[in-house]
Amino acid sequence: MSDTDPAGDPRADDVLARRAGLGDREAFAAIVDRHGPALARYAGRLLDDRDQVDDCLQDTFLAAWRGLPGFRGDASLRTWLFTLARHAAFARLRRWPASGSRPFVPVEEVVDQLRDLRADPERTSVESALRQALDVALRLLPPRQRTAWLLREVEDLSYAEIATVLGTSTAAVRGLLERARTTLSDALEEWR
Structure with a gap:
C-alpha cells in the first residue's frame, strides 16, 4: 500500500481493532473513518438505492462493533469489513426480487x-x-x-x-x- 492509501498501515488497523474490541469508541470511530469511504463505494455500486446503501453500512458497522471482541485477525481488518459489507449487501439483494423493489433490468x-x-x-x-x-x-x-x-x-x-x-x-x-x-x-x- 502506498503512503497516501486511506486504508493506512495494517498494523495500525490491528491496534485499532484490539482497542475497539475492548470497547474503545474512539478507536472504532477511527476504523469507521478509515474504512467507511471504501465500504460506501462498494455498497453503493452493489445497491442502487441510497437508503439501502446507508442501511447496509449501518448493518456492517453494527456487526463490526459486535464482532470486534472476537476478531482474531485471521484476515486483515479491511478484508473482514468487506466481508461484513458483502453479507449485508447480499442479504438486501436476495430480498429485492421477492419484494419487487428492484425491477429486472433487460x-x-x-x-x-x-x-x-x-x-x-x-x-x-x-x-x-x-x-x-x-x-x-x-x-x-x-x-x-x-x-x-x-x-x-x-x-x-x-x-x-x-x-x-x-x-x-x-x-x-x-x-x-x-x-x-x-x-x-x-x-x-x-x-x-
Whole structure:
C-alpha cells in the first residue's frame, strides 16, 4: 500500500481493532473513518438505492462493533469489513426480487442507456460519462462477479483477499473476474 492509501498501515488497523474490541469508541470511530469511504463505494455500486446503501453500512458497522471482541485477525481488518459489507449487501439483494423493489433490468435497455450516455451533448466530460456508463454496465453483473470486480479494480484487494471476502478460492476469483471483465468489455464496446 502506498503512503497516501486511506486504508493506512495494517498494523495500525490491528491496534485499532484490539482497542475497539475492548470497547474503545474512539478507536472504532477511527476504523469507521478509515474504512467507511471504501465500504460506501462498494455498497453503493452493489445497491442502487441510497437508503439501502446507508442501511447496509449501518448493518456492517453494527456487526463490526459486535464482532470486534472476537476478531482474531485471521484476515486483515479491511478484508473482514468487506466481508461484513458483502453479507449485508447480499442479504438486501436476495430480498429485492421477492419484494419487487428492484425491477429486472433487460440487457437491451442497459445497452441503450450506455449509448445514450455517450451521445449526450450536455455531459461535461467524457470521463464523467464513461464513469456513468460503467456504473450502468456493472448492473449487468451478478453480485459475486460485481463484488470481485469492485474489490479488485476499485479497492485494489488481492485475489486472496477477495477470495476471503467471497468465501471461495483464488481460482474461483480469477473465473469471476474473467467473466466480469468480458461482460463489461462487451457492454462498453462503443467506448473503446
